[in-house]
Amino acid sequence: MKVVLPDSTELELPDGATGLDAARAIGPKLAEQAVLVRSNGAVQDLRLPLQDGQPVQFLTTRDTSDPDALSVLRHSSAHLLAEAVRRLYPGVKVAIGPPIENGFYYDFEFPEPIREDDLEKIEAEIQRELKEGRSWEREEISAAEAKQRFLEENEPYKVELVDTAEGQISLYTQGEFTDLCRGPHLQDSKPIKAVKLTSLAGAYWRGDEKNKQLTRIYGTAFYSQADLDQYLERLEQAKTRDHRRLGLQLDLFHFDEHSPGSPFWHPKGMAIYNALEELRRRENERRGYSEVKTPLIYDKALWITSGHWEKFRENMFLIPIDEEHTYAIKPMNCPGHMLLFGSALRSYRDLPIRYAEAAPLHRNELAGALHGLTRVRYVTQDDAHIFCTREQIDSELDGTLDYLRYLYGIFGLEPRAELSTRPDNKLGTDEEWDFTEGELVRALERHEIDYFVGEGEGSFYGPKIDLHMTDVLGRSWQLGTIQLDAQMPARFGLTYMGADNAEHPVFVIHRALLGSFERFIGILTEHYAGAFPFWLAPVQLRLIPVAEPHREAVHELQRRLAAEGFRVDVDERDDTLGKRIRDAELEKVPYTIVYGDRESDSSLAVRERRGEQSTLSLEELLERFRVEIATIST
Numbered sequence: 114m115k116v117v118l119p120d121s122t123e124l125e126l127p128d129g130a131t132g133l134d135a136a137r138a139i140g141p142k143l144a145e146q147a148v149l150v151r152s153n154g155a156v157q158d159l160r161l162p163l164q165d166g167q168p169v170q171f172l173t174t175r176d177t178s179d180p181d182a183l184s185v186l187r188h189s190s191a192h193l194l195a196e197a198v199r200r201l202y203p204g205v206k207v208a209i210g211p212p213i214e215n216g217f218y219y220d221f222e223f224p225e226p227i228r229e230d231d232l233e234k235i236e237a238e239i240q241r242e243l244k245e246g247r248s249w250e251r252e253e254i255s256a257a258e259a260k261q262r263f264l265e266e267n268e269p270y271k272v273e274l275v276d277t278a279e280g281q282i283s284l285y286t287q288g289e290f291t292d293l294c295r296g297p298h299l300q301d302s303k304p305i306k307a308v309k310l311t312s313l314a315g316a317y318w319r320g321d322e323k324n325k326q327l328t329r330i331y332g333t334a335f336y337s338q339a340d341l342d343q344y345l346e347r348l349e350q351a352k353t354r355d356h357r358r359l360g361l362q363l364d365l366f367h368f369d370e371h372s373p374g375s376p377f378w379h380p381k382g383m384a385i386y387n388a389l390e391e392l393r394r395r396e397n398e399r400r401g402y403s404e405v406k407t408p409l410i411y412d413k414a415l416w417i418t419s420g421h422w423e424k425f426r427e428n429m430f431l432i433p434i435d436e437e438h439t440y441a442i443k444p445m446n447c448p449g450h451m452l453l454f455g456s457a458l459r460s461y462r463d464l465p466i467r468y469a470e471a472a473p474l475h476r477n478e479l480a481g482a483l484h485g486l487t488r489v490r491y492v493t494q495d496d497a498h499i500f501c502t503r504e505q506i507d508s509e510l511d512g513t514l515d516y517l518r519y520l521y522g523i524f525g526l527e528p529r530a531e532l533s534t535r536p537d538n539k540l541g542t543d544e545e546w547d548f549t550e551g552e553l554v555r556a557l558e559r560h561e562i563d564y565f566v567g568e569g570e571g572s573f574y575g576p577k578i579d580l581h582m583t584d585v586l587g588r589s590w591q592l593g594t595i596q597l598d599a600q601m602p603a604r605f606g607l608t609y610m611g612a613d614n615a616e617h618p619v620f621v622i623h624r625a626l627l628g629s630f631e632r633f634i635g636i637l638t639e640h641y642a643g644a645f646p647f648w649l650a651p652v653q654l655r656l657i658p659v660a661e662p663h664r665e666a667v668h669e670l671q672r673r674l675a676a677e678g679f680r681v682d683v684d685e686r687d688d689t690l691g692k693r694i695r696d697a698e699l700e701k702v703p704y705t706i707v708y709g710d711r712e713s714d715s716s717l718a719v720r721e722r723r724g725e726q727s728t729l730s731l732e733e734l735l736e737r738f739r740v741e742i743a744t745i746s747t
């Protein structure tokens with residue numbers, strides 16, 4: 114038989130030859146360094162036979178940043194972790210241990226709880242294994258044999274996994290540990306040059322809260338110590354930007370277990386929130402949107418009409434009233450806006466109608482999925498619904514994309530655009546979807562926005578353009594979304610009277626450009642590392658009186674600046690000047706004035722967050738602030 118190498122040459126091999134055989138046929142060096150076979154994007158263990166005509170690419174220990182090569186290294190490291198834990202903690206039961214982005218984990222049921230301090234000891238045991246050297250053996254056995262084996266070893270989680278496994282059962286053994294595992298794995302442990310256990314967490318067996326809580330040990334591994342060092346350094350930098358940490362440090366918000374996933378906004382966080390809200394209102398008004406307000410709770414009948422009852426119910430908070438009535442708190446504004454549009458007869462002369470509403474929405478996200486401000490249950494979107502005719506779709510999409518460009522430009526954000534197409538559970542016909550998807554594609558092309566396609570990722574009522582941002586920890590979050598919908602208005606029987614005196618179907622563009630205020634502020638906090646630009650900064654100017662006699666003048670100055678609409682506070686604590694100046698720096702306040710004997714309206718020593726100092730008159734300072742606001746940008 115033959116396999117095809119990446120340069121299109123063919124390699125003759127005996128029937129049944131494995132990846133490792135093929136590597137040997139090419140050369141001993143390759144055979145030694147090979148870690149994996151990749152074939153049409155799929156990975157395959159080196160020990161498995163190749164097929165006639167199969168395209169074959171070898172990944173080696175030199176592919177140090179290839180995700181697949183890292184994945185096999187980390188998966189093998191997870192098995193070393195399990196071996197180490199079993200040796201150190203007799204009676205422990207092992208569950209699962211896959212590679213993940215940036216590392217791996219393994220879940221265990223420990224006889225006694227362990228602590229972060231234990232990780233060092235476990236890591237030392239892994240180092241000992243590495244020093245001794247390990248190699249992996251693969252065997253394929255029947256489910257009955259596998260079950261017998263794990264019953265004898267008293268590993269109930271593995272027994273359960275065998276019971277629910279589909280296809281071939283395979284085992285991998287290294288040293289004293291055998292795992293039920295599909296692979297692929299390294300040949301031996303030599304390529305693992307750096308391993309680090311990073312943290313401990315609780316995790317439910319099979320991710321289900323009804324099951325037992327296990328202990329998850331996270332770790333990571335690399336092909337070189339330098340790569341690990343670089344990764345840990347980046348992680349450290351990311352931690353200092355983590356919005357959950359900065360949120361507490363800068364006194365912006367907190368969370369409380371009495372309402373998980375719902376932020377408590379502190380006055381300083383609210384200042385940021387309101388600055389964004391002002392931007393939203395001002396731009397909506399400029400661009401012909403009408404502000405509306407619709408109810409928060411609705412009878413189940415509405416959700417049945419909208420399709421949410423069928424497709425989205427498990428994400429909704431329900432309020433049972435009596436035997437016949439159940440209400441639900443809205444997870445989206447759309448159905449309310451459909452009712453509003455349908456409350457009067459509409460003529461072609463009324464369209465387009467653009468309803469905007471930033472109402473609080475609630476979505477019952479799983480507790481385990483909640484993450485600071487970036488995944489919450491209480492969501493406020495900068496939401497709007499544009500009701501328009503078929504002919505108006507182009508120009509309304511153009512207006513929406515212009516608006517989007519303008520907003521993201523303010524923050525210097527460059528999100529990735531994804532065109533999400535018809536999902537399996539779509540409402541409506543393929544012809545309708547051909548039309549709506551086509552409209553979105555043409556709009557993206559008119560605006561020269563690069564995009565990738567998320568096949569089947571659309572919402573059940575229409576295709577959408579989603580904008581994604583990657584945070585400092587490398588996680589991707591969705592920000593804005595623009596959806597074109599012919600289904601929901603049809604379900605609500607919405608039409609308009611055309612110039613021809615006939616009823617026509619109406620189209621709806623659902624759009625939230627920043628996405629949610631919560632997530633957006635979370636992303637911005639990390640994006641700016643807490644040093645918000647002047648127009649967003651919770652405190653724009655801090656005044657520090659040098660001594661008691663300066664307090665009155667300082668408060669007078671504060672009143673005058675506040676009257677001009679600026680956020681100014683006074684630090685008159687008894688602490689030393691040095692300490693108060695330092696605190697203003699830590700809080701990343703854009704401007705600080707230390708007010709002493711030499712200060713007056715004609716002469717103020719102004720310190721900027723960037724370190725520059727200048728002496729300005731009050732008029733000059735006000736002018737500087739007005740310019741900062743007028744040119745809202747970084």
Ligand SMILES: [Zn+2]
Pocket residue numbers: 188192210211292293294295296
């Ligand atoms: Zn495994």
Ligand SMILES: [Zn+2]
Pocket residue numbers: 445446447498623624
């Ligand atoms: Zn909507």
